[in-house]
Amino acid sequence: MPGLAPLEIRQQFPLFFHHPELAYLDNAATTQKPRMVVEALTAFYEKQNANIHRGIYGLSARATQQYEQVRAKIAEWLGAAGPGNIVFTSGTTAGINLVARSFLEPRLHAGDEVLITAMEHHANLIPWQMACRRKGAKLCVIPMSRAGELDMGAFREMLSGRVKMLAVTQVSNTLGTINPVEEMIGLAQRKGIPVLVDGAQSAAHFAVNVGAWGVDFFAFSGHKLYGPTGIGILYGKEEHLYAMEPANFGGDMVRNVTFEETTFAPPPQRFEAGTTHIAGVIGLGSAVDFIRQLDTPAVQAHLKELGQYARALLAEIPGLHFVGEAHQSSAIVSFVLDKAHPHDVATFLSAENIAVRAGHHCTQPIMDFFGIPGTTRASFAIYNSREEVERLAAQLREIQKFFA
Numbered sequence: 001m002p003g004l005a006p007l008e009i010r011q012q013f014p015l016f017f018h019h020p021e022l023a024y025l026d027n028a029a030t031t032q033k034p035r036m037v038v039e040a041l042t043a044f045y046e047k048q049n050a051n052i053h054r055g056i057y058g059l060s061a062r063a064t065q066q067y068e069q070v071r072a073k074i075a076e077w078l079g080a081a082g083p084g085n086i087v088f089t090s091g092t093t094a095g096i097n098l099v100a101r102s103f104l105e106p107r108l109h110a111g112d113e114v115l116i117t118a119m120e121h122h123a124n125l126i127p128w129q130m131a132c133r134r135k136g137a138k139l140c141v142i143p144m145s146r147a148g149e150l151d152m153g154a155f156r157e158m159l160s161g162r163v164k165m166l167a168v169t170q171v172s173n174t175l176g177t178i179n180p181v182e183e184m185i186g187l188a189q190r191k192g193i194p195v196l197v198d199g200a201q202s203a204a205h206f207a208v209n210v211g212a213w214g215v216d217f218f219a220f221s222g223h224k225l226y227g228p229t230g231i232g233i234l235y236g237k238e239e240h241l242y243a244m245e246p247a248n249f250g251g252d253m254v255r256n257v258t259f260e261e262t263t264f265a266p267p268p269q270r271f272e273a274g275t276t277h278i279a280g281v282i283g284l285g286s287a288v289d290f291i292r293q294l295d296t297p298a299v300q301a302h303l304k305e306l307g308q309y310a311r312a313l314l315a316e317i318p319g320l321h322f323v324g325e326a327h328q329s330s331a332i333v334s335f336v337l338d339k340a341h342p343h344d345v346a347t348f349l350s351a352e353n354i355a356v357r358a359g360h361h362c363t364q365p366i367m368d369f370f371g372i373p374g375t376t377r378a379s380f381a382i383y384n385s386r387e388e389v390e391r392l393a394a395q396l397r398e399i400q401k402f403f404a
């Protein structure tokens with residue numbers, strides 16, 4: 001295998017020319033953008049800008065064509081049946097909210113159950129919690145071990161006839177755990193339970209095939225896969241999307257409107273009311289091109305290696321404890337130091353040009369589970385190197401000595 005050359009890849013990211021010393025280890029929050037994505041955005045605004053759909057003139061027709069081409073490209077990339085399965089959203093959060101509101105709520109009744117896991121991001125927790133509250137249903141939580149692995153035995157037992165939805169993250173943004181989503185989809189669907197997979201942390205680095213998995217919904221955000229902010233994807237099975245009422249109403253999502261009545265456009269248009277983030281869609285298309293030109297097994301091997309290297313070096317630091325030690329984990333490493341608050345750790349690291357995140361990472365129930373206020377989290381991407389891991393470990397040693 002040729003392997004990945006992170007330093008060469010780093011040169012494709014303009015931000016690092018402006019911050020040459022920066023070890024950017026906050027990729028689970030958002031990734032940096034390669035030049036081709038930045039240029040696609042600029043080129044759109046400079047040469048191509050017009051509103052899409054219904055424009056008769058050339059610019060608008062071309063903008064529409066580009067926009068719809070991205071939909072087709074993403075459908076192919078995800079292994080979807082076709083572009084009709086791909087809804088442009090503002091991000092993972094918006095996609096999950098749409099499913100909770102428009103798909104789940106109308107079929108949820110008092111006494112029903114919705115299953116999520118103990119390691120969900122708030123974005124894959126609160127929308128279901130709200131739907132349950134409005135309908136008198138119960139939110140049930142699949143437990144996990146201290147290592148941050150789901151209890152699959154408990155999960156199997158929880159799959160009763162009362163369950164109307166399963167929502168699970170493929171990769172935990174806090175623990176790094178990779179969940180066995182394919183197995184979970186199979187088990188749930190055998191009982192007729194629809195499944196949403198939160199792909200916010202997985203779409204960039206894992207081969208996703210929604211068609212082969214048979215998953216009902218899959219949501220992710222462009223900004224975590226080297227694309228722009230404010231744009232994301234909701235994949236949905238055709239029959240579900242057709243069964244769903246739109247959640248937002250306005251222009252570009254209708255077939256016919258009178259003062260008495262409105263008929264909606266077919267999906268996915270019916271879920272894209274108003275002027276969408278057109279440039280964002282173009283930029284996302286470019287990000288997918290960028291990812292597709294990479295060697296996926298090499299990307300996965302590189303990230304696995306970085307994650308393991310980080311865990312190996314950090315494990316030697318006295319007083320450092322990992323939060324999340326799943327057997328299957330991605331390049332996300334959360335930890336606490338005995339004497340130092342996570343925010344102090346991140347502040348010290350920032351002074352050494354190392355960017356990490358500290359806090360609850362929008363997963364407060366995970367913090368409650370471990371009885372901690374927060375963690376410090378290093379999360380890696382394709383442009384990160386072993387040398388940056390070594391810098392992180394060396395500085396953590398200093399911080400630990402300082403607080404000792």
Ligand code: PMP
Nearest residue numbers: 091092093121123173198200221
């Ligand atoms: N789910 C997971 C697992 C995440 O990591 C995030 C972002 N941190 C989200 C959902 C929400 O993504 P966004 O803020 O882009 O909507």
